Amino acid sequence: MMGGAGDHGMAMHGFHGRYLRVDLTRGVMEEVPLAPEVLTRYLGGTGLGCWLLLAETRGAYDPLAPEAPLVLASAPLVGTGLNTSAKAAVLCLSPLTGRLNDAMISSHIALALRGLRADALVLVGAAPEWCVLRVEPEGASLHPAAEWRGLSAEATESALRARFGDDHEVAAIGPAGENGVPFATLTHAGRHAGRGGTGTVLGSKRLKALAVRGRPEVRPAHPARFEAIRRRLQARSMGAATEKYRTTGTIGNLLVFNRLEVLPTRNFQATSHALAADLSAETLLATRAVHRSTCADCKIGCDRRVELEGGGQVRLEYESLFALGPLLDLHDPAVVLEASRRCDALGLDTISTGGTLAFAMECAERGLARFGDLRFGNGPAVLDAVERIARREGEGALLALGTRALAARIGQGSEAFAAHVKGLEMPGYHPRGLQSLGIGLAVGSRGADHNRSGAYELDLTGAVDRFRVDTERIPLLIERENQGAVMDSLILCRFIRRAVRDLYAEAAEMLTALTGHPFTAEEIARTAEGIQRLKKRFNQRQGWSEAEDTLPARFFRGPDGAADGPEGGGRAGIDRERFRQARAEYYRLRGWDAEGRLPPEPGASAAMPPAARSQPAQRSVPLGWGR
Template sequence: MSAGGYFGRALVVDVGDHEVTSAPLPLEDAVLRAYLGGVGLGTWLMHRLAPAGVDPLAPEAPLAFVFSPLVGTPLTTSAKFAVVAKSPLTGLLTDALASSRFAIAGKLTGNDAIVVRGRAAELSVLLVDGDGARLEPAPELAGLAAAQAEAAVRERFGRGWQTAAIGPAGEQLVHYATISHDGRHAGRGGLGAVLGAKNVKAILVRSATRVEIADQTAVLAAAKDLRTRSFGPATAKYRELGTLANLLAFNAVSTLPTRNFTAATFADAPRLAAEELHELRGVARNSCASCAIGCEHIYSRKGGGQQRMEYENVFALGPLCGVSDPDDVFAASARCDELGLDTISAGGTIAWAMECVERGLIDAPWLKFGDGAALLRALDLIGAREGLGELLAQGSRRAAEVVGNGSIAFAPQVKGLELPGYEPRTLQAMALGLAVNARGADHNRSGAYEADLSGELDRLDGGPAHVAAAVGTEDRAAVMDSMILCKFLRGVFEDPFTEWAALLRSVTGWDVDAAELRATARRIVLAKRVFNQREGATAADDTLPPRMLETPLELGSGRVAALTAERLQAMVAGYYSERGLDEEGRPAPEAEAALLLGG
């Protein structure tokens, strides 16, 4: 019998041969306790179910929707799920988190994970509920945006189903296609392409049961306390202006990547800032399912309609591409939603292509920095994989390998994943976090920028303190992504591991404490690294693009920000030491054996 908060099983569905297996999670509580759920359990499942060296778009490559012990409880922000697979963009492990009613309904099908394998004979949808899983042909959904597909399947199957779907980019196997639901996206690493390769347009889930909780009274008390704290100063920025509030702040401290990371400030940043847009265009504020924070800010669009805007999509489709007109950035963000494209990888790849055009390496004179119409045209070509879009659909790293002529030096990626909106040369704890993270250039699995911006260390001079910050934020993220709780809550916990352990005790009944959770965090981080090494990753991948290590940034008033290869290598070595890894970034055999990955 599994602990409270779990069903103790994963549903594995082969959409090619229609085989459905309800698989008990081996070692029952031992594995669940070791990996918790979400990203942690998804990582363990990939070790067990993904054949070594598998092509991410092959039928035998698994795609896992993974839930957590907190889903379905009244704890704020707990309605989240993880999607985990081998990435077509990086060739390594990837995961993405999202919030919606899909998380609750998916868990209450009676499974801790739903794993999809195989390839359907025709475009189909997969339905999962208390009766198991069944595949239904749905050729009429071809080419629809995810939101349109959601509406169509609800009309066909009923409103009791919750849906996660891909857009046209997923069907076309664009390497950074997303999986969408309720207007939100499991965005990074090309998970939409993995689902598209299985000829599955959508997954539908319907609640069929309930999950037992060990101490309902304690959970209700914790939920009331956490909800109260979620209205405090730690989340005020997100409630008042949303993540877009970061734009002017980052611009002021020269950490807003601009024109493909050739600069760290954008003169027209105020035109795109939350402060101005809130006054001129703000129309609503919304929350994810089971969330008390309400960080989602919705703005009016030129010509009608509304658009949810976040810092990362504004950065990637605005300053990174030199585009300053908010109407163009809004339209580009909406186009990414319609096509099902990760905005960070789309913007980063297009910005790289714009620089290639400037240098005469790509013959597309229409694709210029600052041209909003060109940005939209490029997105359409990517979504259809036509013309230049066929090249750009592969992401900046693979496109640079095709174009050659040294263009890889300014491709804004780590391990194939495009960089988010944080300038590594002026945020050097974050630089390390981006370099070593298993997913690639990632601000959600390694939020070391918080330490850089705290004022407690010199963000322009990386060293041992930056290593400690990177390790600490990576550990905290590993637990939050596996329990799962929203990162916007991170500031409300005074003693995070102790408080998270208390939440787990009330839900599961385990006698877990802070020390155990710290060990769990390190186990999850290490298991990700071991998976990547199995797939061919080496220490040479723990680095940044040459541009970041060879070209200093002029900050004005005679100030320069420089991150040398030697400094980064020293921090990486420190990270390896802190993680108990050898000089090649590998764990000792006994440490790897303790991860419970074999057998």
């Protein structure tokens, strides 16, 4: 039996002071101590996960090599019952981008991970055959997975719970993850650690799924204070601050974005779609049976499951609607819902799938390449292509490369309209009408990820002109990014952000009541900066260069500075010179050099921050083999 909290001299509540490393090649699970200063400095979730990625590796590496770690990082607030806190961060080197990939996985699996009485679970190595990894507080075992290969994540989850018991929570990959598609998802209960290929990395370790049994037992150091905080957050988070998520879920974005002309359409060639209303929340909620669902420990319930005409349901959110709808010039709900259902079943990230298909469609439209019948507006061709991508069959093998690699293959200037940043396909926010977000996506460590940046909120506050960029808004943009890093490390869902008035002060209050360690708002602010430095350091070690911190040419103004027409949606493009100035200001305010590189830190090498040294494992137990 592995040790538990307190075995390692942790005086703080809320942390376990260790992480579990499962080495699939060596067939062992090790218990590795985590120093209190690491935990108080990087908290958990994304912060701790970044630290562990750096600590577990020594230099640039291949994302699909056996030694590449996959980190599932818990966090202090997980298991406390605090609204929206049932999440874990999933981190790896992305096989799609070659850069940091920090995703979130939600609900009961996060609670189960917390119940392992460790602050993180790190998977390294590769199993000798396709397996399921079962992890319990008492130990871990591998189970041959031949019978589950080819199943959807959902079916795998059901089968494993039937096999191991309902007290196990399962995160699984679908066929796309098994087949090495670089944007494969890791799925639990229909929700995905979706972007950047976390499922691909799990598949590269010949793991079909992870089954975890654990019950979190989190005892706050100051129970009454913590309970008061929990109640206060609960009360605030049921008000107008979260009303949109509670009433329509994220699909409520679609019609608003269409009206504001920021809805990416036809591979970002346009900013609105004439028939977007067909796919809107307002229409879907009125014409279809839509069920509301929630994660564990969440009272908001943004999750919407739409009943399909042929039976069954599909989980729907804005990003899936946009990417498989207007981006492909599709507006028939039956087609878009089915495409989304197939992506989920096959384990494909909907944004990257839609983004790549849209790029391929435009290439076909321009006569640069052909992918069967794939054309804008051709629903049946999309449904067929989704299947082929997951199985890497025919044209699907090319489409499975993702937008950036596909553009590199096609060439002929197609890179100009390949909508990605650092290889990650762009989300459903047209940067021409949200130019702060354009900067945020460009400098983002993960690439084009709207959640890590959150800069679209600046554009939509009215505090800045959303149709231009300038240097004045950069401090606000940085602050938005920093606050996101803190929420991803506590962990709290981003959807509760408007219910938190002073994040750093309230986070310090929560953590102090929980752990007994006196956190301050200033420390939390420094933690945010520190996490961003870890992200930067990781990418820098993987070969990052300033040239990556940009947007595709489509989003900029033409060489003559004229407002572009059909190239980018009729809206004026981003001014290149202003963009460069804003990016330079971002580097300066981050404390990086003019090329955007971290300055040397005392005691740190280029690859490692001073504290990022994993301690020797204290205990090691062999993985059992089960049936």
